[in-house]
Amino acid sequence: MRIRIVALALxxxxxxxxxxxxxxxxxxxxxxxxxxxxxxxxxxxxLVVRGTVISSRVENVNTSISTEPTSxxxxxxxxxxxxxxxxxxxxxxxxxxxKINVTDCYKGCDLVGTTIEIAEPGGRYKGVNYECPSSxxxxxxxxYILFGTQPENGSAYLLSPSQAVYEGDPDAxxxxxxxxxxxxxKLTQDQLQALT
Numbered sequence: 001m002r003i004r005i006v007a008l009a010l011x012x013x014x015x016x017x018x019x020x021x022x023x024x025x026x027x028x029x030x031x032x033x034x035x036x037x038x039x040x041x042x043x044x045x046x047l048v049v050r051g052t053v054i055s056s057r058v059e060n061v062n063t064s065i066s067t068e069p070t071s072x073x074x075x076x077x078x079x080x081x082x083x084x085x086x087x088x089x090x091x092x093x094x095x096x097x098x099k100i101n102v103t104d105c106y107k108g109c110d111l112v113g114t115t116i117e118i119a120e121p122g123g124r125y126k127g128v129n130y131e132c133p134s135s136x137x138x139x140x141x142x143x144y145i146l147f148g149t150q151p152e153n154g155s156a157y158l159l160s161p162s163q164a165v166y167e168g169d170p171d172a173x174x175x176x177x178x179x180x181x182x183x184x185x186k187l188t189q190d191q192l193q194a195l196t
Contacts, residue, residue, distance in 0.1 A: 025129040028093065028121050032134060032146040032160040038191050045159050046150030047116075048107035048195055050168055051100035052143045054115065058123035063093045094130035096123035097155060098138050100146070106195040108150055117155040118148050136179045143168025145176055145187065 033100050035041040039185050042048065097119045121132040138144060147164040148156035158164040166176040176187040 022158060024127075026132055028130060028132045030121055030132050030134070032162070035160065035163055035185070036146070038187050040183055041147055041159065041163055041185065042107065042191070042195055045147040045164075046108045047098065047148045047156050048105075048192075049102050049109065049116070049148075050104040050106070050143065050145045051102040051116070052168070053098050054101050054142050055098055055099045056123075056138070056140065057099075058094060058096050058125050060092050060125055061095050063091050093121060094123050094125045095119045095121055096137065096143045098189055100144075103143070106192055116151060118158060119155050120161045121160045132161065134160070134180065134182060136161065138165070138179075144179065145192070 033044070035044065058147055068193040097117045100116050100118055102109070102112055102116060109116075120135050120138075122130050122135045122137070124130070145168060147159045149159060150156065162180040163185060165179040165180065165183075166187050167179060169176075170189060171177050174189055175188075176192065178185060178187075
């Protein structure tokens with residue numbers, strides 16, 4: 001009888017740990033460049049748009065880099081002719097993809113009136129919050145000015161989540177203020193218009 005009670009107690013504790021002890025959040029440490037001015041940020045950007053978030057989705061993305069040689073030319077690939085390295089295990093990272101209805105395009109596009117996807121690391125995936133300390137989730141139906149990479153395979157990525165997202169409307173002084181409290185840069189209307 002005592003063995004059954006101990007076994008039952010261990011079973012209950014195990015079940016609680018399986019359901020209740022699972023991590024509810026995971027933090028990513030992502031190293032983004034720091035831009036000391038709006039000009040630096042704009043030069044590094046492939047895309048600058050104003051748009052409204054109309055939807056979002058979260059995906060666990062395979063971020064692995066292929067270790068297979070891409071060229072047999074030893075000048076282009078010093079590893080040409082060498083045996084293939086051991087396979088590297090796949091690496092995954094959770095991203096939130098925001099669908100943006102573009103109302104103004106300042107750099108890198110002719111997308112006014114269309115929609116684009118722009119992504120940033122983090123999001124809620126399968127019951128776990130994946131957080132990147134510098135990321136600020138974007139709100140649906142809210143308008144932002146976004147600095148991103150040139151769209152590739154249908155999606156662009158924020159250049160730096162802490163410095164690449166600005167309120168869609170100017171403040172009382174006529175500046176567009178960064179959404180992240182870590183962003184000290186202010187975007188003026190003149191700087192924004194100079195990008196076109």
